Amino acid sequence: MAEKKTAEEIWAGVLTCLSNELEHSKFESWIRPITPVSVENKTFVIATKDTLSRDWVRERFSSLICKALKDTTRRSYNLNIVLKKDLSEDFLQRKNQLEKKFAQKVVEPKSGMKLTTREGAIPQVKPVFNEFQIDALKSTSYNLNLKYTFDNFVVGENNKFAHAAAMAVAKEPAKLHNPLFIYGGTGLGKTHLMHAIGHYILVNHPRLKIKYTNTEVFMNDLISCIQSGSNSTFKMSEFRQKYRNVDVLLLDDVQFLESKKTTQTEIFHTFENLYNSGKQIVLTSDRPPKEIPTLTDRLRSRFEWGLLADISAPDFETRVSILKKKTEIEKLNVSDDVLKLIASAYSHNVRELEGALNRVIAYCSINSLPVVPDVVKNIVEVSAPKNLSVEDIVDIVAEYFKIDADEIMSPSKSKDVSKARQISIYLIRETMGYSFPKIGEALGGRKHTTVLYSYEKVKEEKLHNIALSKTIDEIAGILSKI
16 A cells, blocks of 8 residues: 655645646746645645735636646545644744755756756755856846756757747847747747747846746736826836836737737837837747737737747657656656657647646656556546547548548548548647557558658648648647547
């Protein structure tokens, strides 16, 4: 029988899960300060510093925390949130001892921005006064996530253009692509690249002043100024200095600007001020400017002045590489078979992909289980497509193109059938991780070279054919619901 885990040990796994589920600013502001208190029967108790934090966590994050608890322990818990001021002195003393035990150690980096090795789940950057560490602390003060650097960004066919553009901007701000507008789906690496630009500039252009924020924070700051009554003029002056007196503005999630006319007006004037002063602007969104419906024409045109760079979902090989990179950074010993299994289960979101690896490691560690395929299958199946087969994919693709599934399996070379067959091959490879010979065998005994050609053709064409990319995403969305 497995040894019963303490609340602190379980919470270590929960933090690991949530660190990839949430934006860095939200994780650091609301989750990191939480203290695990106890675990009894079906109730897990945590403590927050004040009533505001308690109410906010209860309203916004309790379901995520419960899910992370289940992913980590394979058990369902009720969540009870108390205040730290109500905890006993004995508990607080024990908590301080545990924090020292789990504290993160700072090590000398071999290269780039690789800063730490994690021994526990309560990482703290200690003030070691060497030149590199001071840069790291500076990054933290600018609200930049130390994990999001160019060194640990995995480049694949899906993101190499955006990565190259981000590197160019970081090396020579306001010289080439201004503004740089990076767009793509949730969890594909847009924020990672934006933070990487910030880190690079802080280290290599230390005289430049940067400002990283997201649209929600910008809007809340603006509302606060407007509501400040008699002090509103002074507050607005402070607000504008905060966002305009910079050399590099990094603005995340601009899709949330739609329908917010006052915020759009303020961003327009901020954009004009910075652009005309020769300052660098970097923006991210989940879609290109032309697809943000209520964005004003003048703001849309400004966003399109520079370079638009998209990031699409990573292919199977890139997903495996992302997982390998993460295991190297975290110094985890995980076999390629396990990484391929996880990569095949999560095909459209890097954040979910990394979160799945975190859940696997946390669950196996807490329950003293080996990280092997047979164990991992039972963990990742919670979010992975269930009972998905080659026949399912062929049937869905055939239905989408309004042809018979048998035609995809047949030798037919008609244009419509060939296209459907090639997309089927691509999706089988991406969602199931099958080898090319195995795919060929499943699709009527085709040669693996033919299958490889079809896969590479779709993979390459998808990068610049928006209609094809949309078709594949729609079919993948249908498959994810099976």
